[in-house]
Amino acid sequence: MPRAVVVGAGMTDFGPHDQPIEELFADAAFLSIDDAGVSLDEIDAFYFGNALGGQAESDTHLAPKLATHIGLQGIPCQRFEDACATSSNAFKHAVQAVEAGVHDVALVGGAERCTPETGLGTGEMTKIFASAAHRQYEQPTGLTFPGVFALLTKRHMHEYGTTEAQLAEVAVKNHHHGQFNPNAHFGRDTSVGSVLDSPIVADPFHLMDCCPFSDGASAVVVVSADFAENFSGEPVDVTGVGHRTDAVPLADKASLSATQSARDAAREAYDQAEIRAEDVDFAEVHDCFTGAEILAIEALGLFEDGAGGQATADGRTYIGGELPVNPSGGLKSKGHPIGATGTAQIVELTEQLRGTADERQVEDAMTGIAHNLGGDAGTTVVTVMEERA
Numbered sequence: 001m002p003r004a005v006v007v008g009a010g011m012t013d014f015g016p017h018d019q020p021i022e023e024l025f026a027d028a029a030f031l032s033i034d035d036a037g038v039s040l041d042e043i044d045a046f047y048f049g050n051a052l053g054g055q056a057e058s059d060t061h062l063a064p065k066l067a068t069h070i071g072l073q074g075i076p077c078q079r080f081e082d083a084c085a086t087s088s089n090a091f092k093h094a095v096q097a098v099e100a101g102v103h104d105v106a107l108v109g110g111a112e113r114c115t116p117e118t119g120l121g122t123g124e125m126t127k128i129f130a131s132a133a134h135r136q137y138e139q140p141t142g143l144t145f146p147g148v149f150a151l152l153t154k155r156h157m158h159e160y161g162t163t164e165a166q167l168a169e170v171a172v173k174n175h176h177h178g179q180f181n182p183n184a185h186f187g188r189d190t191s192v193g194s195v196l197d198s199p200i201v202a203d204p205f206h207l208m209d210c211c212p213f214s215d216g217a218s219a220v221v222v223v224s225a226d227f228a229e230n231f232s233g234e235p236v237d238v239t240g241v242g243h244r245t246d247a248v249p250l251a252d253k254a255s256l257s258a259t260q261s262a263r264d265a266a267r268e269a270y271d272q273a274e275i276r277a278e279d280v281d282f283a284e285v286h287d288c289f290t291g292a293e294i295l296a297i298e299a300l301g302l303f304e305d306g307a308g309g310q311a312t313a314d315g316r317t318y319i320g321g322e323l324p325v326n327p328s329g330g331l332k333s334k335g336h337p338i339g340a341t342g343t344a345q346i347v348e349l350t351e352q353l354r355g356t357a358d359e360r361q362v363e364d365a366m367t368g369i370a371h372n373l374g375g376d377a378g379t380t381v382v383t384v385m386e387e388r389a
Contacts, residue, residue: 004098006385007233008036008221009350011343014335015185016115017215021050021059022069025111028217028340029070036221037232038105040070043221045103046077047094049087049110050339055128056118072107083132084286085374086110087218088342088381092241094222104227109219110339117215125213129338132375134249146202146210146289148250148376153204153291155256160306162294164204168195169313170290171208171332177319178329180359185214185335209290214335218344236353239275240384242268248378261380262299262371270301273384275367277301282323282352282362284345285371287330296371297325300382319362327352327360342381345370349385 010031017024025048033040046067053059063077080090087110094106114125130144138148156162172192178184195208221233228235242265247253254260270276277300285300287293294308302323303311311317317325328334328348331341349368351357362368370383 001099002225004095004222004238005225005228005235006220006350007223007231007235008032009347010035011183011218011347012216013183014214014216016117018117021111021113022066025066025217026070028219032219032221035233038221043105043107044075045106046072047090047108049080049090051081051086052128082379083374084338085372085379085381086339088372091343092243092381095238095241098222098224104224106222108222109343111217112337112339113215114213114337115215137249146205149289149292150202150205152256159257162309166309166313167209167290168192170293171195173318174326174330174332177327177360178333181329181334184329184333185212186333205289211288211331211336214337216337216340218340218347220343220346234354235388236350237386237388239386240269240272242382245379246377250376259295259299259377261377265380265382266300269382269384279367280369281365281367283325283369284348286373287332324362327362342372353387
């Protein structure tokens with residue numbers, strides 16, 4: 001069975017936008033289509049990720065609306081919603097459909113508008129985000145996602161001695177990387193002191209431990225490896241996509257510090273790709289909070305359990321270090337438009353594996369992974385991509 005490959009990738013800058021979602025997504029879609037060298041009449045499926053449109057903007061049934069806007073009406077279209085893992089799940093389904101021969105060329109992407117340009121403030125948007133928590137057991141308590149990941153991180157700190165300063169080092173590293181990303185929402189340096197001096201949001205997280213709400217869109221073109229030579233975009237192999245879930249609510253999880261869905265999804269993706277964690281050259285992980293990155297790099301097997309915080313403080317996860325993590329700047333610096341985040345990670349993997357990431361390029365990058373979680377780590381998708389041999 002032929003593998004799926006990415007032949008086109010594009011994204012908007014992340015940050016406030018005053019465009020309607022159709023125009024925002026069209027910008028990313030046409031960048032990916034032009035990059036691939038594919039014509040609209042060659043695209044035979046559209047997979048789209050959007051998490052908040054119905055609640056935040058009273059805008060649903062988005063897949064055919066956006067397809068019409070960019071000239072793709074008439075083909076199969078589907079919208080996906082899996083909290084923050086929305087467009088990575090759309091990507092998984094597109095990859096599977098292409099590998100199964102159901103489709104030859106698929107456009108995959110996501111878009112979200114989360115900033116006050118939607119007409120909603122931080123409080124209202126935080127409440128909408130919290131709808132991904134358990135309706136009966138967690139939402140009535142007022143638990144929002146800073147609190148969810150604070151609980152996970154506090155347990156990790158209790159078990160392994162991870163410190164607030166080590167959490168701050170994650171933010172410092174990702175902002176350092178983000179300054180080299182022209183699409184980053186907050187592409188500027190910060191310091192450990194600035195992170196620790198920022199206001200407490202949910203202990204142990206300060207404001208600068210938290211990623212921003214962002215607007216933005218991203219898209220990729222996925223084709224069968226059998227047809228890759230028909231397009232001008234340099235192909236990058238998709239060698240594994242793992243998708244697993246964990247118990248929801250938090251109280252039903254076997255461990256609060258293990259993010260089990262990530263461990264299971266990583267194992268599935270590694271097995272498909274026939275690699276081990278030791279073969280990974282760089283990673284894009286879901287750092288919605290600094291503690292989430294530490295949990296992720298341990299769950300992916302990139303560092304031993306309990307070692308992620310010290311590894312970050314030691315500089316091992318910087319570009320130029322032993323194993324660069326979030327060379328894009330991650331959610332923390334690049335930004336987090338929910339539905340666009342998963343495929344934005346695929347855009348970064350594509351650019352890195354092509355060697356076109358400019359100042360943030362990871363040297364000799366041959367194998368990269370993306371880790372995208374949804375909700376309270378109830379859903380995780382892990383993707384392995386590799387440079388074409």
